[in-house]
Amino acid sequence: MRLVVVNDVSVVLGGATKVAMQCIEAGIAAGIDCSVLVGDDGEGVRTSFPAAKVTSLGERPLRDGVRLLDVIDRNYNCRAYEALDNMLAEGDEETVVHVHGWSQILSPSIFHALARHRARVIVTAHDFFLNCPNGGYLNFRTGEVCHYQPLSAACLCSNCDKRNYVHKLWRLGRMLTQRSAGQAFWNRVEVILAHENMEPYLSSAGLKHFRTLRTPCKPLAAEPVKAWLNDRALFLGRMTWEKGVRTLAEALIRTGRTATLIGQGPLLDEMQHALPHCYVPGWLEDSEVQRIAAEARFFLMPSLMPEPYGLVAAEAMMSGIPVIVSSNALIAEEVARNGAGLVFESGNAASLADKMAMMDSVATVRRLSEGAYEYGKRIAPSGDEWRRRLIEIYQRPMSWGVKGEEVGSLPEGFQVIH
Structure with a gap:
């Protein structure tokens, strides 16, 4: 099999990229042929993982400043589409594509590329961009959690964006671009949740396959704190x-x-x-x-x-x-x-x-x-357990809908959601 890890950036500044790097590390350690698509220059991956095949776009994330062309490129990045399409053209039937971040550079165009191929698609939900236009289910004007159905009339009329309503409309357009990859595609996407309570926020997006794999972590202090x-x-x-x-x-x-x-x-x-x-x-x-x-x-x-x-x-x-x-x-x-x-x-x-x-x-x-x-001691898996479970997901997909499969063997912090 071949693993393709997809993420906006290659330098760890947040949790999503950290997990993406851990996936690359786990794949290489398991002897899996590993390729990576990133939107920046890719140096973070090339430096840390010389064995990985890196395709990079050399672009800047939105958080580094918005250019006029970003209005189009960050809605549908043609270069990201072509790069991923070319990577999958090398052979997609034995390929697992694991997507992490796409909202800063790569854009929803990557899902349109994935929809053209038979590769298995896994997305780790580090936030709510799979369903919510602003990614947080939060009204940034009132500070209240939003309960509107994404893309509904109420959602359309809600001025919830952290910047302004025009930016909210742009985000809605981007979400429509994302959804337009087709329901047949989204029906086969497998979603890994960072926490099991994320599932109700994402189930209305037409997603059907969820499993929880909490991110491994280590103590904040070197020794137990009194x-x-x-x-x-x-x-x-x-x-x-x-x-x-x-x-x-x-x-x-x-x-x-x-x-x-x-x-x-x-x-x-x-x-x-x-x-x-x-x-x-x-x-x-x-x-x-x-x-x-x-x-x-x-x-x-x-x-x-x-x-x-x-x-x-x-x-x-x-x-x-x-x-x-x-x-x-x-x-x-x-x-x-x-x-x-x-x-x-x-x-x-x-x-x-x-x-x-x-x-x-x-x-x-x-x-x-x-x-x-x-x-x-129980809140999250150890690093070794997490890597083992991740490779199992890559190599032996669970039979979706089989009630209780392997649940009894999982430590707390893992859960299969049907």
């Missing part, structure tokens, strides 16, 4: 509105509490000016993040959007650091059920402040810290 002996509140993530950093800032200002906020993003300068009493350094090296995590009393994940997984929150729990998560996070229910942290009302700074105040109790933090550490 959080009740520490006093640092910690946030680690992108400094964007949808990640809830303004809600966090309001709660910190309201209470006068200090915290460490690590991460890059468009709101970094705003956070640095709004929180002079906090440590807001931008991005830090992994070794420094580890050191700071070892001093954490609790971890904050204040996302406004339905956060698909919350990888960093899982890494915190694996370290024994209790978490305070937004009610919109898809892991919120399991955090509360396993005594691994607290849940606050999404977007409500007063609610967040109340939960932070509860962390003043040594007994509460110790109980949650111990609960987080125990649950962290």
Whole structure:
């Protein structure tokens, strides 16, 4: 068999690209002939995986600045279509194509190329771009989770985009381009979910085949943390509105509490000016993040959007650091059920402040810290288990619709959804 991994970029700046690189690594280690299509210059893959055959477009992602031509190219990138079509023309019957990110460079044109071939198509849903025009099921104007049917009249009329309504209309056009690959194509696409609770958000897109394979992660700190002996509140993530950093800032200002906020993003300068009493350094090296995590009393994940997984929150729990998560996070229910942290009302700074105040109790933090550490042992597969399951998916596809297949043999963190 041949594996083709498809992703917008080759440099790891987020979770989707990190997982894409892990898929390449797992495929090569299993002796699979591995090819890669990326929209940037491809140097990140060429450097890390010399054995992989890389096709690169040499283009820039939308987040690096929008050009006039992007209005067309990022809706339907002809170069991406031709590149993938040519790769599959070499032989597609024994090929598995694993798609990760496409919204920044490659565009929905890749699905039109895939629809022309018999290659097996797997898409890992790192977000909701398979169904939602803005990718987040979030109204960026109100901060509320959107419950409209994607592409419905209500969706069309909703000014939910983070930029403006014209951009929303462009995103709707891109979604129509994506859907126009044809229902016969989407009926055969297999979707890997980062979290099982993503499935209800995606099932209305005409997708039929779902399985959950949670992303492996490692503890945030080098050693288990006795959080009740520490006093640092910690946030680690992108400094964007949808990640809830303004809600966090309001709660910190309201209470006068200090915290460490690590991460890059468009709101970094705003956070640095709004929180002079906090440590807001931008991005830090992994070794420094580890050191700071070892001093954490609790971890904050204040996302406004339905956060698909919350990888960093899982890494915190694996370290024994209790978490305070937004009610919109898809892991919120399991955090509360396993005594691994607290849940606050999404977007409500007063609610967040109340939960932070509860962390003043040594007994509460110790109980949650111990609960987080125990649950962290089960929240996600180990790297070895994840690689084994991934290669099984590539080499021996499950029989969709066979109730309960292999479920009994799967550790927590894996689930077959029918």
